[in-house]
Amino acid sequence: MSKSPQPNDAPPALKPSEFARWCWRQITSMRTALILLFLLALGSIPGSVIPQAQVDSQRMFRWQDQHPKLTPIYEKLGLFNVYGSAWFAAIYILLMVSLIGCILPRLAVYARALRSRPPKTPKNLLRLPESREVETSASLDDVAAILRKRRYRVDVHEDSVAAERGYLREAGNLLFHFSILIVLVGFAIGSLWGYRGGVIVVTGDGFANTLSQYDDFQGGRLFAPNSLEPISFTVDDFKVEFITEGRQAGTAQKFKARLTYRDDPQA
Incomplete structure (x- = not known):
């Protein structure tokens, strides 16, 4: 005789492999992908409203001076560098994993269907x-x-x-998902390994591609300073042409610079 299950009996615990399969099914479901896509759009809102360090650091500093109480909270949440923050990276990396898990099985089924006969x-x-x-x-x-x-x-x-x-309908659907995946991969590479910097160089001075030479520099979370290209240049001459007629008179129209370029980091 076997004992009948009681209402209060707890279900058996999942094995590690079963739990991993369950997690994978949850991550690669269409419902999860839509939720992550919504969270990605929602997480982008602060990056459009709050001044970002990588876009306009001077405006960010002015905002911080005007809101001294909110600044420490925003800094802890990474709201001054939304697209390079850990929580935003977690969203788009999970979305990439979810899309890959959705696309690969469908691509295999689609390839088999194309090879098969009606x-x-x-x-x-x-x-x-x-x-x-x-x-x-x-x-x-x-x-x-x-x-x-x-x-x-x-x-x-x-x-x-x-x-x-x-x-062709399924091919278009797969192509659409691939395009989203390519955009996410490019964004991830730029956010994690890329960098953005600015410097003002006047005529007669030079610039070397080292961190100390930049006036403003923002690197990705995985950026390595030794990955900077070893280049330098000197600004020998710089000219600006302005619009002389019409409603835009006085506006800069063309910039010309003559540089001396070297394949080494010494300015």
Whole structure:
């Protein structure tokens, strides 16, 4: 005899492999991908409202001077560098994993479907969700030729012709998801390993591509200072051409600079 389960009996604990599979199914579900996409859009709002250090550091400093009580809180939350913060990186990395988990199985199914032949025509067409019966004097080869002209995938049997189409819809869907994934990968590479810096160099002075030479510099979380290109240059001449007529008179139109360039970091 076996003991019947009691209402208060706890279910058996999941094994590590079972728990890992459960987590993977949750992460790669379409529902999770939509939630992460929504969180990514929601997390981008502070980056559009609050001055960002990588975009305009001077404006950020002015904002911090005007809001001394909020500044420490915003700094802890990474709101002055939203797109380089750990929580924002966690969202788009999870979204990348979710998209990869969604795309790869669907891509494998799609590839198998493209290689396979259309299913054989059923003997009883009434079992199909939709069917219609017509009479024609055309041969099977003629029917197959007409279907091919209409971009059907055709498979001719002894007494029937099977045809199907509609694979471009899934191809467009996969291409759309791939495009989102490529954008996320590019953003991740730029945010983690990229950098952005600015410096003012007057005529006669030089610049060396080292951290100490930048007036303003923001590097990614995985940026390595030794990855900077060992270059330097000197500004020998600099000219500006202005618009002299019209409503935009006095506005700079063209900038010309003559530089002496060297493949070493010594200015």
